[in-house]
């Protein structure tokens with residue numbers, strides 16, 4: 242035994258080399274020793290990136306909830322599995338033990354069955370960060386239904402698109418949600434969405450804010466009475482290794498969001514193994530990831546990874562600024578958090594408030610500080626290191642994606658020496674490659690290029706729901722035999738990786754991936770808008786913010802531009818959600834276009850960044866004169 246828990250740097254290199262030399266043998270050992278299988282596999286891995294077709298642990302049978310819950314009951318039945326910290330600090334936290342989780346997941350699974358949900362059916366989960374969300378996810382997995390969690394900040398239109406794309410037959414939601422001092426009418430949003438979702442047969446509603454909502458007879462049911470009368474016993478459905486476990490939507494640079502499909506066995510093995518090592522989780526630790534389960538970080542590192550390791554995982558319903566900007570630190574002190582995992586945008590927002598609110602609390606329980614979602618800038622890194630970690634807790638800057646299912650490039654705390662702004666070394670089993678503009682791999686150190694992965698890893702997404710061709714084109718067509726991440730990266734003199742950012746039209750705003758195309762589509766819905774182009778520009782707290790260039794149909798109409806700006810952002814909020822609102826909107830007479838009619842975003846990006854000294858060659862433009870005009874009016 243065992244390469245399951247890596248404890249020093251030499252061991253990392255040794256295990257890494259082994260995992261690369263013979264990945265099948267390596268992953269087979271991990272899978273064999275640390276999980277509960279109903280049946281073992283016939284074949285560890287088969288793969289062909291040209292199709293692409295990847296299968297891990299084929300022939301194996303399992304249920305992921307038996308690995309996340311049942312197998313812990315004899316040793317950890319009374320240990321807290323989920324520690325729920327409510328939005329309101331005066332409301333009591335809830336400790337849900339593994340025994341209780343087992344009962345509640347089974348009851349929930351039985352309720353789903355009573356509503357005719359079967360193996361392979363898709364269930365949309367649109368819930369705030371309350372225990373029912375994690376329980377719903379696990380209940381789906383218990384019966385082999387495929388969950389599709391939609392972040393509860395998305396609008397009705399965005400929700401409807403996602404429900405229809407994967408043809409969900411049931412929606413789980415709540416009467417409403419708390420968000421700091423505000424409440425949000427989630428059920429109202431669901432009702433609006435469902436006007437466009439003929440396939441949805443039932444809606445189960447959790448009670449959270451006790452608001453007056455309308456319930457549609459024959460379609461909508463309160464969850465609680467159903468749970469109360471449901472049996473606490475539910476046999477786990479025996480799933481095949483490659484059966485889809487869930488769908489999770491992520492933005493693409495063009496078109497509709499992509500429903501990334503994750504497998505059961507490979508995803509489980511990788512989520513669990515990365516969790517154990519990347520957070521160096523020990524038995525009595527209290528681990529807290531501040532993400533929402535609506536994102537991949539929450540799937541892998543609030544629910545599946547921690548529970549597969551029998552960990553205590555915190556679910557936080559609130560926001561970092563409520564009741565004040567000391568909330569995170571108050572929670573760390575209160576629950577004696579050992580591992581704290583958050584996003585650079587939160588760190589920047591908190592840093593802006595100064596150190597008083599950090600120093601007010603006892604943070605001495607912390608051992609590991611994580612960062613995820615976007616590059617962490619040097620200033621934020623040092624603030625986090627100095628004031629939260631007191632220079633004692635290593636910062637693990639974890640790079641990964643919805644598509645990768647688990648962490649891919651990261652330091653291992655107390656193992657890998659860290660370096661500000663560097664995600665450092667590939668995780669065990671991960672073979673990164675940097676590619677130049679001519680699609681050649683850049684060998685050696687001190688190089689910069691596009692980041693690809695050369696070999697399959699167990700948690701990689703298998704397809705895009707309903708559109709395998711798009712999966713192939715997006716990720717496997719740019720470079721032969723490689724998975725292309727869409728990110729740029731550099732490798733320094735010792736082989737450490739630093740992620741430099743997206744190289745496509747995905748913009749990461751406050752850690753959320755946003756594709757420009759759907760936002761432009763929303764803007765263009767405004768009756769006064771003829772055309773629009775959206776680019777990102779640097780923002781102190783959000784990392785990037787959105788800059789919209791908008792051509793109006795009739796500028797002579799005399800409408801106030803300020804009103805138009807408000808209306809445009811209102812439309813974006815309705816179509817996507819408030820996270821996609823534009824920070825700046827510049828009205829312009831034209832957009833720089835190539836002769837084939839393509840908008841030259843490169844130029845617009847530079848202008849938005851106020852970096853107009855070198856705009857490159859503009860002579861190939863159809864309308865070079867608009868460039869100066871835009872520069873003259875830049876906001």
Ligand code: WTA
Pocket residue numbers: 491536537538612613614615616617638639640641642643644664726727728740742743749752753754
């Ligand atoms: C970016 C989030 C730099 C990156 C888990 C990636 C990062 C995209 C980091 C995926 C990091 C994530 N440093 N950039 N540590 N982590 N990213 O799908 O551009 O929401 O491609 O998954 O976020 O975002 P997603």
